[in-house]
Amino acid sequence: MPPTNSHIPPEILQRFNTLQTTKDQIDRDIARLRELPGPFSVQQELTSVVREAVKAFQRDMEGGSDTDSLRNAADDQDYQLVRRAVLDNLTKHEEQLKMYVDILRSSCSQQRFSQVNDIICRLQISSREAILRSKQNADAQTRIDRELLFAPSRQPGKDEDEQSDLRQRKGMSLLALNNSVEEAILRKHSDVTEQLQRTTKLMEEEVEKSEVTTRVLGMYCIGFGHYTVIESSVLLLTDRICLAFNQLTHREHSRLPALPTPTSPALFNPPVRLSQNSSSRIGSIAFCLGSACWFFWVWYCMSLSGGRGMWVLVGPAGWCVPRGQIVSGGYWPTKSR
Known part of the structure; x- marks a missing residue:
């Protein structure tokens, strides 16, 4: 229930x-x-x-x-x-x-x-x-404002001082606008000029470094006729760097059409000093660098051995292998002292 x-x-x-x-x-x-x-x-x-x-x-x-x-x-x-x-x-x-x-x-x-x-x-x-x-x-x-600024004559109910103040304010605003635009353009031009100066300085440092390097290598080089290998390499490196710098400066200069174009012929119009026998110059440079590397490697190996023992020159590149080391899968016999 x-x-x-x-x-x-x-x-x-x-x-x-x-x-x-x-x-x-x-x-x-x-x-x-x-x-x-x-x-x-x-x-x-x-x-x-x-x-x-x-x-x-x-x-x-x-x-x-x-x-x-x-x-x-x-x-x-x-x-x-x-x-x-x-x-x-x-x-x-x-x-x-x-x-x-x-x-x-x-x-x-x-x-x-x-x-x-x-x-x-x-x-x-x-x-x-x-x-x-x-x-x-x-x-x-x-x-x-338009009535006060462009009115041909004084209108009833309008103060002349108010109209002159309005015109003065309009002129000051337009002058400030023009000044701001000119400042922006000058600032942009100055930035581009600083960039060009920095680039020029870097390129000059690179040229100086390349000249110092070629002078050091010139002590071990031989001459060919009127032009030596070092002179030809200096000319080649200088021409290549000037050409690259010319393209770089013209590319940066094209961004601002209003910027005045420098008139230095040495900077933007470098003289082309390449001779007709550029291929022979390149071959001479390669031969000179290879010979220098070969002589340096021989001197380094002789300095390690202290002038003692027998050394074997292997291969066209001038590899120096001491006696008793592996050469072409075999061993060179060594004498016991």
């Missing part, structure tokens, strides 16, 4: 009736809130009333004395049937409370969404009005 309210004691049933009355009032307020076509302020007031009623119902259900007394009364009952009836009523009221909380959350979210939309609409309208007013004010001020 399922438990019914007839099995509940009268004092406990009276408390359940009080909770049921509160629940019915909350249901009516929620129905009014859903069907209310009034303004947003009225909806907020009714929502606050429903929220307070639900909080009171929640206190009675969960944290109030009624809940504790009802649960204690259900535990104190001797009959299982009465205990089950009380607990079933409590469960129903708890589920109803959860439903009220969900309804309030959804209603609050909808109200916040509508409130945010109203605020966005008002902000858009106010921003458009402000933009329109600023545009109208700017147009009116521009029209007044």
Whole structure:
């Protein structure tokens, strides 16, 4: 036999009736809130009333004395049937409370969404009005300035001093604009000039280094007719560097058409000093460098051995191998001292 309210004691049933009355009032307020076509302020007031009623119902259900007394009364009952009836009523009221909380959350979210939309609409309208007013004010001020600046004669209601001040301000603004443009152009020209000077300095240092290197190698070189190998290599390196520097400077110079073109023929028009026998010069340079490397390697190997022992020259490149080391997959015999 399922438990019914007839099995509940009268004092406990009276408390359940009080909770049921509160629940019915909350249901009516929620129905009014859903069907209310009034303004947003009225909806907020009714929502606050429903929220307070639900909080009171929640206190009675969960944290109030009624809940504790009802649960204690259900535990104190001797009959299982009465205990089950009380607990079933409590469960129903708890589920109803959860439903009220969900309804309030959804209603609050909808109200916040509508409130945010109203605020966005008002902000858009106010921003458009402000933009329109600023545009109208700017147009009116521009029209007044044009009338004061380009008027052929003094207009009634306009001060002559105001008109002269306006013309002076216009002239000063135009002068400041021209000065700023000229300063920007000069700054750009100065930057390009500094870059060219740095590049020239670097190229001069490279030429000096190449000349020093060729002088050192010239001590071990031999001459061929009127031109020596060192002179031809110096000419070749100098011509190549000047040609490369000429292309570089012209490429940087083409970025600024207004920059004045330097007239130094030694910098931008280097003399072409290449002779007709350039191929023979290149071959002589290669032979000279190979011979120098070969002699240097022989001297280095002899210095390591201290002039003692027997050394063997292997291959066309002049590799020096001491006795007793591996040469072409075999060993050279060495004598024991």
